[in-house]
Amino acid sequence: MDTKTLTDTIRYVALAIILMLAPRPAEAQDSLIKTKKQAELILPRPMLQPMKSMDLSGQVPMDTLSTADSTVKILLFADNTWKYIKDPSRAQNNTVFNEFWEHTLPNPYKVSDETLPSEIALWIVDSLGGYRCPNQTKVYSKFGYRHRRRHMGVDLPLNIGTPVYAAFDGRVRIAHRYKAYGNLVIIRHENGLETFYGHLSKIMVEEDEWVSAGSIIGLGGSTGRSTGPHLHFETRYKGYAFDPEWLIDFESGTLRHRVFVLKKKYLNASSRYVPESEQEEIDIEEGDARDKAEAARKEEEARKAAAAMQYHTIRQGDTLGALAIKYHTTVRALCQLNGIKETTLLQLGKKIRVK
Incomplete structure (x- = not known):
């Protein structure tokens, strides 16, 4: 077996093992979860950790793997990274993408705030989804009132033409x-949130199009009511805006929560993001350190298991009996490793696992 083939085999096998060890995909939303403490009793801690913005630089798609779910694929990249791909059919029948769905008004909802629960837990990113910071930079105009006028998002400086x-x-x-938004893109997400991207110089998506996290949806600009190039970014639930900094640390590009408890009081125009208590941050960091150590241990075990695997390319005259003697094993073990029977005909050029 040549080096490249062996490397590819180890990579695929290691990925398969890691996927078996990974937590099962979570539902997009679980309204039973009200606090982080409750969530920790139900969900694996990796699902609660902050999440870094994806880095798509240099990622060249190499192959696609099927999963047990026909609407979910695994996309492999040349740099040995991977991500899930969800077929739009998975979500197109979701009522989230049918109710109050129209292309004219930024707020199509006719929902009274009195009907909204005091708290609702939202999956921001589950194990099938990704996250990309829309524009990583320091916020220069925050959510809240500005010049006696409500500012329903954050302003993020950028140069014209920036993706x-x-x-x-x-x-x-x-x-x-x-209107004042200039060129505007609004994306609705499976958890019911909507994200707004305003003042774009160019729109690069179409209405009703399905997009993935990290897709370029437009170029930065200064259209509409704008005093200079910047991205106006909003997060809304049922038409009600809340401070995007509850979700994203724009300066580091980090998603603060994979599960976010949206409180009704956050929908108030003057309710800005405030950091969690110092002790809670310490507890989270300590828990994350333990999880990272455990993940590293499992990944090392998977790497060693993959490296220990050995394959043989079938040649003229090879039989299961001869291969069992050559590799100090048994015919039964070879059949179990490859999912074949003792009577299976060996095809020339095919690879068979021997260890």
Whole structure:
């Protein structure tokens, strides 16, 4: 077996082992979860950790693997990274993408705030989804009142023509010019949130299009009511805006929560993000350190298991009996490793696992 083939084999096998060890995909939303402490009793801690923005530089797709779910694929990249790909059919029948779905008004909802629960737990990113910071930079104009006028998002400085990325997987509801927003893209996500991207110089998606986290949805600009190039970014739930900094640390590009408890009081115009208590941050960091050590141990075990595997390319005259003698094993063991029977005909050029 040549070096490249062996490397590819080890990579695929290691990935398969890691996927078996990974937590099962979570539901997009679980309204029973009200606090982080409750979530920790139900969910694996990796699902609660902060999440770094994806780095798509240099990622060249190499292959696609099927999973047990026909609507979910695994995309492998040349740099040995991978991610899930969800077929749009997985979500297109979701009522989230049908109710109040229209392309004219930024807020199509007719929902009274009195009908909203005091708290609702939202999956921001589950094990099938990704996250990309729309524009990583320091916030220079925050959520809240500005010059006696409500500012329903954050302003992120950028140069004209800078790519603007979809923060999460979703479907484009609006992609056109709208009043003070200038060129505006609104994406609705499976958890019911909507993200707004305003003042774009160019829109690069179409309405009703499905996009993945990290997709370039437009280029930065200064259209609409704008005093200079910047991205106006909003997060809304049922039409009600809340401070995006509850979700994203824009300066580091980090997603603060994979499971986010949205409190009704956050929908108040003056409710800005405030950091969690110092002790809670310490507890989270200590828990994350333990999880990282455990993940590293499992990954090392998977690497060693993959490296220990050995394959043989079938040649003229090879039989299961002869291979069993050559590799100090048994015919039964070879059959179990390869899912074959003792009567299976060996095909020339095919690879068979021997260890």
